[in-house]
Structures are given as C-alpha cells and as structure tokens.
Amino acid sequence: MNRRHALRHIALISGGLALIPSCDFSKDDILAAYQNLKVTTSQKVLLAAISDTIIPAGEIKGALDLEVPDFILVMVNDCFTKENQEKFTAGLTAFPAYAEKTAGKKFDALSTKEKEELILNGTKLEGDDTPEGKERGNIAYFLNSTKRFTIQGYMASEYIQTEIIPYSLIPGEYNGAVLISDLQKPRING
Amino acid sequence: MANLNIRSKQERTYQAIVIGSGISGAWAAKEFCDLGVKTLMLERGRNVEHIKDYPTTNMLPYEFPHRNQIPQEIQEANPVISRCYAFREDAMHFFVKDTDHPYVQEKPFDWIRGYQVGGKSLLWARQVQRWSDFDFDGPARDGFAVDWPIRYKDIEKWYSHVEKFAGVSGFKDGIAQLPDGEFLPGYELNVLEKYFAEQLKKHYGNDRHMISARCAHIHGNAEYFAQQGRAMCQNRNLCQRGCPFGGYFSSNASTIPWALKTGNLTLRPDAVVHSIIYDDEKGKATGVRIIDRLTKETEEFYSDVIFVNAAALNTNAILLNSTSNRFPNGLGNDNGLLGKFVAFHNYRARVSGQYEGHAEFTTSGGRPTSGYFPRFRNVYKQETDFLRGYAAGFSASRGSGPDTSGIGMDLKNSLLNPDKYGPWRVGSHMMGETIPKETNFVALDPNQKDEWGMPQLRISVDYDDNDEKMVKDYIEQMTEMFTKAGFTNIQSSDSKQAPGLDIHEMGGVRMGKDPKTSLLNANHQLHAVPNVYVTDGASMTSTSTQNPSLTYMAFAARAAHHAVAESKK
Numbered sequence: 001m002n003r004r005h006a007l008r009h010i011a012l013i014s015g016g017l018a019l020i021p022s023c024d025f026s027k028d029d030i031l032a033a034y035q036n037l038k039v040t041t042s043q044k045v046l047l048a049a050i051s052d053t054i055i056p057a058g059e060i061k062g063a064l065d066l067e068v069p070d071f072i073l074v075m076v077n078d079c080f081t082k083e084n085q086e087k088f089t090a091g092l093t094a095f096p097a098y099a100e101k102t103a104g105k106k107f108d109a110l111s112t113k114e115k116e117e118l119i120l121n122g123t124k125l126e127g128d129d130t131p132e133g134k135e136r137g138n139i140a141y142f143l144n145s146t147k148r149f150t151i152q153g154y155m156a157s158e159y160i161q162t163e164i165i166p167y168s169l170i171p172g173e174y175n176g177a178v179l180i181s182d183l184q185k186p187r188i189n190g
Numbered sequence: 191m192a193n194l195n196i197r198s199k200q201e202r203t204y205q206a207i208v209i210g211s212g213i214s215g216a217w218a219a220k221e222f223c224d225l226g227v228k229t230l231m232l233e234r235g236r237n238v239e240h241i242k243d244y245p246t247t248n249m250l251p252y253e254f255p256h257r258n259q260i261p262q263e264i265q266e267a268n269p270v271i272s273r274c275y276a277f278r279e280d281a282m283h284f285f286v287k288d289t290d291h292p293y294v295q296e297k298p299f300d301w302i303r304g305y306q307v308g309g310k311s312l313l314w315a316r317q318v319q320r321w322s323d324f325d326f327d328g329p330a331r332d333g334f335a336v337d338w339p340i341r342y343k344d345i346e347k348w349y350s351h352v353e354k355f356a357g358v359s360g361f362k363d364g365i366a367q368l369p370d371g372e373f374l375p376g377y378e379l380n381v382l383e384k385y386f387a388e389q390l391k392k393h394y395g396n397d398r399h400m401i402s403a404r405c406a407h408i409h410g411n412a413e414y415f416a417q418q419g420r421a422m423c424q425n426r427n428l429c430q431r432g433c434p435f436g437g438y439f440s441s442n443a444s445t446i447p448w449a450l451k452t453g454n455l456t457l458r459p460d461a462v463v464h465s466i467i468y469d470d471e472k473g474k475a476t477g478v479r480i481i482d483r484l485t486k487e488t489e490e491f492y493s494d495v496i497f498v499n500a501a502a503l504n505t506n507a508i509l510l511n512s513t514s515n516r517f518p519n520g521l522g523n524d525n526g527l528l529g530k531f532v533a534f535h536n537y538r539a540r541v542s543g544q545y546e547g548h549a550e551f552t553t554s555g556g557r558p559t560s561g562y563f564p565r566f567r568n569v570y571k572q573e574t575d576f577l578r579g580y581a582a583g584f585s586a587s588r589g590s591g592p593d594t595s596g597i598g599m600d601l602k603n604s605l606l607n608p609d610k611y612g613p614w615r616v617g618s619h620m621m622g623e624t625i626p627k628e629t630n631f632v633a634l635d636p637n638q639k640d641e642w643g644m645p646q647l648r649i650s651v652d653y654d655d656n657d658e659k660m661v662k663d664y665i666e667q668m669t670e671m672f673t674k675a676g677f678t679n680i681q682s683s684d685s686k687q688a689p690g691l692d693i694h695e696m697g698g699v700r701m702g703k704d705p706k707t708s709l710l711n712a713n714h715q716l717h718a719v720p721n722v723y724v725t726d727g728a729s730m731t732s733t734s735t736q737n738p739s740l741t742y743m744a745f746a747a748r749a750a751h752h753a754v755a756e757s758k759k
Binding site (some may be wrong): 053054055056058060064074075078079080081105113116119120135141147151152153154155156157158164167169170172173174175176177178179180181183188 | 448
C-alpha cells in the first residue's frame, strides 16, 4: 500500500505538469512510477490529452480532472501481460508521428473535432504482418486500451460514484418486474 | 522435532477435538458446545473474526486500485487460484495462493482452498438444496461406488436442524427430487425467469422445473437471528468479502461466535495438523499432533472424540499421514481404499441466449440467489446413455448499457445517461454428478514436502466418458428448452475446465455398510477407529448434483449428537 501511495504522489506531480504549458520537457524522464513500462513524462502528457479528448470536461468533470491518465498507466503496468504492455507502449510511441502523418499537424495543434476523428479512426485501424501493419495494429491496440481504461477509470471514480451517479453498497430489495416506463430518468448533463 | 510444549497433558485434554473450522467443522463444534462438551477446534490458518477481519467489506469500487482485477504478476505466479471466479482484488486475502501451498497434479486439478478460521464458508456460493432418496439410492440402483449406509429419513431432521439455525430462504416447491425444508420467505424469480418456468410446464408437463434456488441468506424472522448477532441480508452481493450484517451463513458469523458464547469452545488457529495419534495398546485414537504454523513447534492435544473436518482432500491427507503400527497405510485404512473414489461436480458447460419479449420490463435492487433446475435426467429410471444427471443454474437479467461507440461529449453523455436497454439475457450452467472411481484418487507424495515438513498431496482426478456424454446432453437439452421458450442467439460452450474448479471435490473416506469396501460407517465413524469421525466432503459415497455444503452441515450435526450419545453409554 505504501508503494502505491508513493506512486500516486509521483503520478499526481507528473500529471500536474500537463497543466503547466511553460514546463521544460527537454529532459524527457522515464517515469519510475510505472516500473514495467518505459513511459516518459511527455508521453504521459500525450496520454492525458488523448483521455481528455475521449471524455472531456464540461459542467461535469472530465477524465483529466479525475487523474484518469494515472489510472490507465497503473492498469497497463500492473494488469497487462508483458506482450500487451509492449504493444501498448509501441502504439503510444508511434502515435505522434501517426497524428502528424494522418492529420497533417501535431496532435496538440488539432481542433477538438480533428482530435476526436483521429482517435476514433485510429481505434479502427487493422494490423497485419508487415512492419507498417504491425504499427497500425499497435496504434489501434493502444487507442482501444486507452479508451476502455478511460471509460472504466472515469465511471469507477470517486467523483462519479459519489457526486454524479451515487453508488450504493445496499441496492435495496429486488424487484423482478419493473416497468421501464415507470423509471425516473434524471438527465445528467455531460 | 522436539516437543517444546511444557503445558501439562491435562491442560491439553478436551472432551472433543474438531479439526477444521469451515462449514462442517464449526457445525460439529457448535453442537458439542451446545451439549456442554468442552471442545477444541483446530484451524491451520489465521484467525478471522466476524466483521473485524473483513478489511474490504465496505470498500467502494473506486477504492480498489485495479477496480477488483488481480494484477498480472499475481496471476502468473498463481495460475490455479486465478482461475477461480471469486479470486478478485476484494477477496484475494481469503484464498490460498498456489505459491504458498504447493501440491502435485498428476492430472490437471484446480484445488481451491481457504486457509483461515471459517475456511471456505466465507467464500461459498450459499446454495443449499437438500438431497433426496433419488440421490442416496443412486449407487445401489445404478451399480457404482457402494451403497450409501443412510437414506433421506436418517438425515431429514438434521437438514431441518441446520436450516433453521443457518437461515435458508426458499419456496416449498413440492418437487420430489428436491425436498422442501425449513424455509424463510423465498426470493421471487424475475418476470423473465417466471416466463421460462411457465414455458417448461407448457412443453414438458411436470417433468422439468426451474425454481428460485434455496440460499443460506436471512430473508425473514430477524428477531430469531438477532440472537446470533446476525441481521437480514441486504442484497449487497459482496458476500465473498465477509458480510458485516451476517446476512449469509458462515462459520465466522454464526456457528463459531455461538459456540464461543457457551464458554465450551477453545479455538486454536495456526494449528497445522500433522496427524491423529493412535494408541496401539488402547486400540483407539487419543489425540492430535499439530505443528504451529508460525513457530513450527510441535504440540499435542488429547481427546476421546476426534472429528476430522479439514475439507475433503485435506481430511484425506491427514488420515493418510496418521500412521502407526496398527495402521501403517493411514488411519482406519485396512482395505487400502483411503484416498480413492474421489469425485466432484462437472461444471464445464454453459448455455446462453437472449429474449426479445417482455421488453417493457427490467429489474431493480439486488438479490442473493437466482434460478435452479433440479435434476430431470434419469430420476425415476435409467433413460439416457450416461448414468445419473445434472442440475443447472439459470438466470435472466436486463441492463441498460451505455453506447460506448462514440467519443468526446457524445460518449460522455451516453455514459452518464445509460438508457438504452438491450434484450433480456439468459444464461445457464450445468452441475453434473460424477461417478466415483478407484482411479480418481489422492495420495501423499513420497518425496515433496511443504513448509511444515508435511508430505504434499498428489492429486490424480479426471473426467470420464460419462462426463463427456453428460456435457453433450446438457447442451442439447438446454438448447432445446431455450429454443422452445423462444430464446434466440443461443450459444453454448464447454470450458473443459479442470476438475476442482467446481470447488465440490468429495470422497476418499467414503461411507458404506461394509468395512471391506468403505472407510466410514453410517454414523460417520471410521469402521476401524470408531472414536474418529469424518463429516466433511471426504465422507461422500457419491456426489449427486446439489451443492454439497448443506449436507455436510447436517452430517456434522448428526454425527456430533451421535458421539455425545456414545460417550454417555
């Protein structure tokens, strides 16, 4: 538990970097918090930008507000096989060049709509055995994993489960025939 | 190993010793204590006190660093336990890791264990269906194993006895092969499950039933259970973490605190049983030798009554390791059958589907049980090309999943407003009876030892042709029933999972009428050592299809009363 706490602190600090545009990234350190991955500070910033595109902030907080990038890296670091970790980091590494080649600009410089399109199309890339095909496969794997963990980390966050859609440890007596039309549907404005 | 214990023999003498604090051992201890018998209960694992030692019980989903997933490193180091459905971040501390307690698999066998006070009673699926004479008659009628020395009438009142105290919810369904019991109000099936039950009546008359499964959860009579310090089940479905309400039955919530309250129980955790001591001169067992889990010191405890409830395969291991001049091959093992005729339940196959109807309905809240198919194959007579049959679980559910195909604000809106209902999903899994065979056995490994110097268990258990035919039949029959009910997108699968993952391993110390072909008599006493009783899964002559824990509880209570009656003679 102590190790994890320490990691969270480091992750918090590095996550904070993403919000300071003047920060100097010339020394692109490998983040020690994710010891099974060789993820650099700038790669984590990129991952944060991608997760922010997948679930952006609005009236309700977005993925970046909830430290989802750290959650993604914790899950990949702790719960992926070595092979899948390699695919994920290869995809992450290849993504900036892919963005430039496909969209004609650096990811940062794209509009929200362009970013969304790039990521959605990227999740649908199909790989094959050629070196280019492998790279496409890695990018798709990286983006799909990132999207899945962004959704999980966002929905299963303290903020969502306490303030937005409160989770109850005691769900109440079972009703096996509830009319859907009788259910109240509070619209939550994302 | 030197016996460093200096406490006097008298201080280490009890009127009864129970080995194991799981579901059956704690029942034996509770009965003894209620009858005024000074009892020592030995448990190889650490103490787990009700509520106090349930560290995850009130944790929220976001408090688990991996949202309940087991990290890869742990999975890779512990492939066996990682295959267990309940081995998750919230309950992993109650399961034995492969690396801590190795064993030898002559054939693949997933041995799922819980080494702590309460054993697997903290982790069980809480399904409690009675056996009937269609089950006890099985071996004699169909010519396998040996005839059970008891019948339903011998155990009926003990089922009632344990059901009342444990708290069993269910309906009186009036089904011959699944006798009714002492039930608290049952949990209603949902609208689609009821529809399916009606369809079965329509297409199969009174031959096939799908009912609400009887479960060991408190669903009524709260005042009575308050005496045990337990409260109504809150439908949390987080049972494997340990229940702070005591809503489901476990040794920890119920029988152990009850027995402790009598003042007659001494609970000794961290006591790895080495063997049962047999006195050649006295011609009986006189005590139990343990190794302290932490200090590795040997200690002996003495009693005239010894109950072995270490969980099926470990009970075998203890008896096999209890050698003496009189019993060189294991305690009570004159016929060489100790460790043999091990069987289990066949949980390999599943069938799933969906239903487009009843689209206006969904469900709300939670419930601790689901649907249950009592066995319908070969009940009254042999009618298929395989022996015996299978029970099955069944459930229908309907969720409102969000559409996750989008991205950005669209995705966020969809996630926070999940109002798209898919069709009802239905699913079933088989619970097949397997035939005990001499070739399915456990033995002590002659060379490999564990951390305490105890021989490792070698397990050699496999499926046979009867099991393969049963898997095929279950898939065919369930597919047919689903089809007749109008379900669509019907899929079936055979996991080919190894025996053991069902966590219903049984036998090796079977009951029987004849000392030449069995180890235990009708009262659960070793034929050759009548002051040693076995009332856990090891005693099972055949397996039937029902989840076995209720039967072990009834066996333990019945045998404890027998032992007390014997001691008064």
